Amino acid sequence: MSATAASNDVMIRFRGAGVTYPNGVVGLQDVSLDIRQGEFVVIVGSSGAGKSTFLRTINGLTPLSTGTVEVSGQPVPRRQGRDLRQLRARIGMVFQDFRLVRRVSVLNNVLIGRVARVAGWRSVLNLWPRADVELAFSALERVGIVDKAYTRAGELSGGQQQRVGIARALAQEPEVILADEPVASLDPVTCHQVMEDLLRINRELGITTLVNLHFLDLARRYGQRIIGLQQGRLVFDGAGRDVTDADFQRIYGRRPEEDDFLQEAST
Amino acid sequence: MNRPAPPPRRLGLWLTILIGLGAMTAWSGISIGFSVSELVCNAAGGSRLLRESWPPDFAFLPRLIGPFLETVQIALIGTVVGAVIAIPVAVLAARPVSPNWLTWILDRNFMNILRTLPDLFWAMLFATAVGFGPLAGALALSVFSVAVISKLFSESVEAIDLNLTEAVRASGGSWLQMIGLGTLPQVWPQYAAYVLYAFELNVRGSMVLGLVGAGGIGMILETQRANFEYERVTMIVLAVLVVVLLIEQFSIAVRRRLT
Numbered sequence: 001m002s003a004t005a006a007s008n009d010v011m012i013r014f015r016g017a018g019v020t021y022p023n024g025v026v027g028l029q030d031v032s033l034d035i036r037q038g039e040f041v042v043i044v045g046s047s048g049a050g051k052s053t054f055l056r057t058i059n060g061l062t063p064l065s066t067g068t069v070e071v072s073g074q075p076v077p078r079r080q081g082r083d084l085r086q087l088r089a090r091i092g093m094v095f096q097d098f099r100l101v102r103r104v105s106v107l108n109n110v111l112i113g114r115v116a117r118v119a120g121w122r123s124v125l126n127l128w129p130r131a132d133v134e135l136a137f138s139a140l141e142r143v144g145i146v147d148k149a150y151t152r153a154g155e156l157s158g159g160q161q162q163r164v165g166i167a168r169a170l171a172q173e174p175e176v177i178l179a180d181e182p183v184a185s186l187d188p189v190t191c192h193q194v195m196e197d198l199l200r201i202n203r204e205l206g207i208t209t210l211v212n213l214h215f216l217d218l219a220r221r222y223g224q225r226i227i228g229l230q231q232g233r234l235v236f237d238g239a240g241r242d243v244t245d246a247d248f249q250r251i252y253g254r255r256p257e258e259d260d261f262l263q264e265a266s267t
Numbered sequence: 268m269n270r271p272a273p274p275p276r277r278l279g280l281w282l283t284i285l286i287g288l289g290a291m292t293a294w295s296g297i298s299i300g301f302s303v304s305e306l307v308c309n310a311a312g313g314s315r316l317l318r319e320s321w322p323p324d325f326a327f328l329p330r331l332i333g334p335f336l337e338t339v340q341i342a343l344i345g346t347v348v349g350a351v352i353a354i355p356v357a358v359l360a361a362r363p364v365s366p367n368w369l370t371w372i373l374d375r376n377f378m379n380i381l382r383t384l385p386d387l388f389w390a391m392l393f394a395t396a397v398g399f400g401p402l403a404g405a406l407a408l409s410v411f412s413v414a415v416i417s418k419l420f421s422e423s424v425e426a427i428d429l430n431l432t433e434a435v436r437a438s439g440g441s442w443l444q445m446i447g448l449g450t451l452p453q454v455w456p457q458y459a460a461y462v463l464y465a466f467e468l469n470v471r472g473s474m475v476l477g478l479v480g481a482g483g484i485g486m487i488l489e490t491q492r493a494n495f496e497y498e499r500v501t502m503i504v505l506a507v508l509v510v511v512l513l514i515e516q517f518s519i520a521v522r523r524r525l526t
Contacts, residue, residue: 114438115440
């Protein structure tokens, strides 16, 4: 898994990518790397290291200040508009805080994943085409909560809500899934269930998956490849099984502490 | 630790405010010729009016049903038309979701103009266009409803969870989808409450507009008063009281369930 893979199966390519926010904070600095199609990548680093910024540049939620990001050979557009929406349609995103419309049914939340493929007026009037509803149902089946399809999203537990979040991303039929701290709001048992879901989807469907994590043990366990960021810079890039405590010390700029581990009690 | 010194009493300030308010009230009272003595001297005339107004003419009640329906119908049309138009007006005036600065500032000013002009003004305006009658009343109340609902609703829209709109955008959603799927579902209960509140105001408003010829119960009230049929006037006032209370209680009960 070297950083210079053959270009035909490169999914995401960073070249000299940097982000400086309007308030002067540097979010990302001179990052160059390739992520191949079908990889399961875990990004680690302390808070403020640029993990979220890194993910958000891939679907253009945060625009780059310098350098380029390409998704399957196509540069991420810097302007709002049709090009950017079409790119985002191919990239599913899972959030730490789930970001579900709590008052609305699980099914309708998952259908939000179909927005880019359905005419605006149809989606807004809740007149979803049969085929898109079917896709939403099979996404719910894949994460095992299809029985909750007509429940209000706000009535579900945290772990169930995150599964709805994953189903929403799946409903996009994406080439890439970006998961920004998907387990940070969950208890340890649910944490593993959600990580297993993401890994299984990556294996079964071959969707390139990038996950931000701050727990080192989770990163080591699930990350086939680990990318370490510190103050916006790439400081580590290697296989999960090879990563040592010394590597973590380099990524975090300090010795790993108790808080950096999930403390696996149940698995 | 030292106890803090008590803050200075600003006696002078309060005294100035009190004297200022007193002077303004006195000036206004003298200007409009407000006098308690006149009220007392004319008490006899007032009591005669009251005697003539009692008992209420219950035989007149059946003839009120039609006008009452018309009043409520005017209010209903005004509320529905206003409620529909108020949605885009409110969304475009909510800063975090408004598409750009220019739209926002234009819509804000549009809302301010609607709100500044009273419903009677709109009734006169529409009366010159379509003639005095229920239509002019309904149109005036539509404008009034847009003003009331859009003002309240745009504040609700401004307070939504913006992270949800980002989830829609991250899936490749357009601005319309961000509004329809990420924004409005968060605020429908508040919207329904504001529409009901506007309906309450409109029932009262349509009675007042009736006084100036927009039809309904207000118009009957005005004709009976002009004919010195005070027992019928009392009947109308009592009926209005009951109907307004009923509608208010219904509206309050529904709104409590919504939020």
